[in-house]
Amino acid sequence: MRSRDIDAAAIRRTAAGLLSSFWSRPRVRRPLDLARLLLALAGLVVLATVVVLAGAGMPDPTALVPAVPARTLTRRAISLVNAASSLAILGILAVVALRALRFRRFAVTSALLSCGLGVLAGWLLPEGVRLLAGHASAQVLIGPPVQSAGIPVTAAIALFVGADLQRRRWWLVSRLAVAVVVGCSLLLGSLTVPSAAYAVLVGICAGLAVRVSLGVVPARPSELAIRTVLERGGLPVTSFQPHDDAAGRITYLAADGTGRTLVVTVIDPDRRGVPLARRAGRVVRLRAAVVGHPALSLRGQLERRALTTSLTTAAGVTAPQVLALLSAGRALVLVEQPIGGEPLRAAADGAVPSDLGPAFAALRRLHGTAVAHGALSAETVLVQPDGGVGFADFTLAQPAATELQRELDVVALLVAAAVVVGVAPAVAGLRSGYLSDAVAEARLSALLQPLVLPRPTRRALRGTSVLADLRAALAHPAVARAAGRPPRLERLRPRTVVSVVGGTVAAYVxxxxxxxxxxxxxxxxxxxxxxxxxxxxxxxxxxxxxxxxxxxxxxxxxxxxxxxxxxxxxxxxxxxxxxxxxxxxxxxxxxxxxxxxxxxxxxxxxxxxxxxxxxxxxxxxxxxxxxxxxxxxxxxxxxxxxxxxxxxxxxxxxxxxxxxxxxxxxxxxxxxxxxxxxxxxxxxxxxxxxxxxxxxxxxxxxxxxxxxxxxxxxxxxxxxxxxxxxxxxxxxxxxxxxxxxxxxxxxxxxxxxxxxxxxxxxxxxxxxxxxxxxxxxxxxxxxxxxxxxxxxxxxxx
Structure with a gap:
């Protein structure tokens, strides 16, 4: 092959690689982007609806924030600030573009598409309002007929949102610059309050729409990056493979040079917020005395998991050993050495002895460190080959746990054990291992409610009389009366929710x-x-x-x-x-x-x-x-x-x-x-x-x-x-x-x-x-x- 043909092929490959870098794969779609887009669209719909329905009866938008009079020193100062902020926005855009061309070229594609979509939507939507409600209503959204700053503001916001600057160096500076420009435009009369809100919402919707439809470059570190971080942390691994990809986090199984098995949990920055609704719902439904103060962010949850697991192993309780908690860019990496053993559910196969005293004794030592596990079930209780018992999965563990949280742990272990080995051995293990007395058992009997049990245990209880049998086995009528009423675990009952909704609807009617x-x-x-x-x-x-x-x-x-x-x-x-x-x-x-x-x-x-x-x-x-x-x-x-x-x-x-x-x-x-x-x-x-x-x-x-x-x-x-x-x-x-x-x-x-x-x-x-x-x-x-x-x-x- 001639050298000229080789050069042409190399040029084509280089061009193809250059183009593919502007349309990189793989890409992911963030759940939070969709939630933000829906919220911004709702605000845009409300604004347009108010403008259409109000029509001629809407007050003059310029009266909300009167413009500064012309030919005054104040107006000149505001004009200078506005010019400086506009130049700052252009400078930030130039810096962002240059950095994106070097490291994240798809961000340039996303930003340009967002800008084009924002400008197009900013022009088309007022035309639709003009057809529905007339020229005056459309003008409310556009802003002043001369020198309106609406389209430039929309374009700048769409560019910033589409470039996905969130949690990056220039994100806060860009928002501050845009806010200054919008404020100066209001004072100079080139924007009104409705037109400013319209410009901001359209820009945000355009940028988020592109991010949701096309996706973004994953922020989750690659396997190679994670291995590099582990090696820098003194934990080089010889094998590394994905094990479980749950909402918001991914788990890898690895092995180091000594053959030791490691569990590596990585928080996925792109999927943060996925489990938020579940945890927030638990906080709303159950009282704080039950759930404590759960970490609503995945990063905080992983940090708390590392803390509680370390406290548990320090107290001599068998639990996963925390080896490292490392940062990999925007992700957090937790490295643990898992414990061996068979889950409690294997008791039906004879793998677990009928004496459950060691399990309750281990739980008592765990509670001695003021840590509550929060998710005890037949899957998370592991029986060791030597007969000892350990606990896995400290995702919902609570440090500095209250007495009620520790009692709910006991209830969860008691029910899980009763489902597997029977009520009598479970109660016998409680009394021999946890050393409970009549008063404590009366409180535990009152807390035997499906509401606070882990989901696997609730599923295993269906169609059984385990709870009733446990209450009968723990019954101490005289002591129960002396102990008083059990604590209320629910914050909002279903009847309360129905009452509020029904009353709201009736009041609205x-x-x-x-x-x-x-x-x-x-x-x-x-x-x-x-x-x-x-x-x-x-x-x-x-x-x-x-x-x-x-x-x-x-x-x-x-x-x-x-x-x-x-x-x-x-x-x-x-x-x-x-x-x-x-x-x-x-x-x-x-x-x-x-x-x-x-x-x-x-x-x-x-x-x-x-x-x-x-x-x-x-x-x-x-x-x-x-x-x-x-x-x-x-x-x-x-x-x-x-x-x-x-x-x-x-x-x-x-x-x-x-x-x-x-x-x-x-x-x-x-x-x-x-x-x-x-x-x-x-x-x-x-x-x-x-x-x-x-x-x-x-x-x-x-x-x-x-x-x-x-x-x-x-x-x-x-x-x-x-x-x-x-x-x-x-x-x-x-x-x-x-x-x-x-x-x-x-x-x-x-x-x-x-x-x-x-x-x-x-x-x-x-x-x-x-x-x-x-x-x-x-x-x-x-x-x-x-x-x-x-x-x-x-x-x-």
Whole structure:
């Protein structure tokens, strides 16, 4: 081959290598980039939506930050600062480009594409706004028509974000320079507040969009770089291979010159934040006393793991030995020598002796260093060939652990051991190895909850009675009573979350409706006499509830005192879901009156069952009667009532169809049915008691219906009594299913919806419902508190 051909081939290879360096592989996509892009896009959408919807009603953007007057010394000084900052941005871009050409050429490609996308988006989006809302709205986003700095700011930000300067030398300086330029542009009038926000958001979105779509050059060190770092740290390795690539970190198995096995864990800078949601969710759900103060960053988590493992081995507990904690660029490298042995789950194969005392003894020594493991399971407890026990995986370990955290460790080991070898050997190992006493075992019994167990242990528990058997084995009734209530482990219960969400939605619905009503004007024309009638009708409901309870109690009770108890339950309705506080208070009242606990619960349950049995036929009959008039007889309810009934039936059907809610309803109703059937049969055999119960339920419902009717008449509106019954009972059923205290929010929304569905204008329905709830829910509460205190002082509840 001629030399000329060789030179041409070399030139082609060099050119191909040069081009490939500007489009390097492999590339990765960072999860945090996607999260930031979604957040920036949400801000951009909100800004554009506000501009489009506000239209001509939007205040003058220049009035938010007035421009500095021309021909003043201040303006000249700001102009000089602006010019200097602009030159600084150009200088930083030049330095970044030169460094990228030397070390990270793909950053140049990404930055140029980001700049082009940012300029294009900055020009196209206002054109779309111009078509939707006119020229004035588009001008708000663009900024001043003359010498606007929007596009240059967008281009500069897109370049910096696309070049992926994060955590690099010029990142902080570039942000500071851009911030100075934006501030000077606002003062000089070349940007307004909306246009500045628009320029910044478009630039950020453009840069992140390119990074998410094309990826970035991995910051994770290569295997060769890690081996070099290990060699510099005095740990040269002869073999090195990937073992596990988990979220945010990768583990390698290596061997040194002596044949010793090493585990090398490397934090991946590109995937930091992946486990953040999981750890943050654990912090939000569980109390700090349970989770301690977990490190939310992967780097902090690895540093804590190295610390706790070192403390553990220093105390003579068998655990992985930390050999080095090294830095490899932006990554962190942890080198450990793992421990041998078989996991505890191998006990079924005979690899683990039935005596688990050494395992609990090792855990006791670990807790002696004030370290809690935090993730004990049948996988992380290792049995050594000599019979000793060690612990692996200190990822969730906590130094300076509290007593509760150490107790949760004991519970986790106890449950894991019981699943593998049985309850009796696990409890025997606890008593011989951890040296527990009766008081400690009473606390451990209270902490036997799936909530705080590691996920593998929770999976192994499914379909077993291990927890119940452990509680029975650790039972010390007298000691448990002396030990007091167990600590609450949850910060937010699912019911609390549902209550907050439901209350928020209901409040939003009501607030939206209230925005269309001038309450001051409506209440100014209210008829006060009917307001008083609503309050009196509300008072009747407590008498009806007392009569219904009297019907099923064999002990003679004063009607006045029983009515006072029903009034006291209105105070509990402020803090408990519907019927919960009412039922509990009635049971307590009957017990204080000499009724046995089981009988009291059955009496109250029968009263609630009869209330439902009477209310449902009343609802159906009134629904049918709503279609009857003097001129026609229809076998169907009126159209308005059909809407209310259909909505109620749909809500009940959704609850009945979903398996979780169906199982929950059956779990709640099954004990109730078993308790109430004998009492219900006894009640049906006594006509007097049955009539008294039905009368009490009818008086109770009639009081609420009359209060709703009076509330409507206070605002010069009315409905037929049958329609009122349907609307109230349907709303009451929906409110009883709501987990909020007293059905707050759900009852109001259901009543407003029912009244408007029957033809009542929303401007009347909302104040009427507010008056009704004030008369039946808010006004009785202070009186109920007084009744509650009085009954407590007299020992009646």
């Amino acid at each position: 009501l607030a939206t409706q209230l925005s269309h009503v001038n309450l001051a004007q409506v209440f100014a024309h209210a008829r006060l006499g009917w307001l008083g009638a609503a309050v009196l009708a509300s008072a009747v409901t407590y008498v009806g509830a007392a009569l219904a309870l009297h019907a099923f109690v064999l002990v003679r009770l004063p009607l006045g005192r029983t009515t006072l108890v029903q009034l006291a339950s209105s105070f509990l309705a402020l803090v408990t879901p519907p019927t919960v506080g009412h039922v509990g208070l009635n049971i307590r009242y009957l017990q204080r009156s000499g009724v046995p606990a089981a009988t009291a619960a059955a009496d109250v349950a029968v009263k609630e069952a009869v209330t439902v049995a009477v209310t449902v036929p009343v609802l159906l009959v009134c629904g049918w009667l709503s279609g009857v008039s003097g001129s026609r007889l229809s076998l169907l309810p009126s159209g308005d009532v059909l809407v209310v009934l259909a909505a109620t039936a749909a809500a009940v059907a959704v609850v009945a169809v979903l398996p979780p809610t169906r199982r929950l309803a059956w779990r709640r109703l099954q004990p109730l049915v078993r308790q109430t059937v004998p009492q219900l049969v006894a009640a049906l055999s006594s006509p007097r008691r049955l009539v008294l119960a039905v009368t009490g339920v009818l008086v109770l419902d009639a009081g609420y219906v009359l209060a709703l009717g009076a509330s409507l008449r206070a605002f010069s509106a009315e409905l037929p009594i049958t329609v009122l019954v349907v609307v109230y009972l349907a709303a009451s059923a929906i409110g009883s299913a709501a987990p909020t205290p007293g059905g707050l929010g759900a009852v109001e929304a259901a009543l407003v919806g029912g009244l408007t569905a029957t033809g009542i204008p929303v401007a009347i329905a909302i104040p009427a419902v507010l008056v009704f709830r004030a008369a039946t829910f808010w006004l009785p509460a202070p009186l109920g508190w007084g009744a509650f205190v009085l009954l407590q002082r007299r020992g009646r509840i």
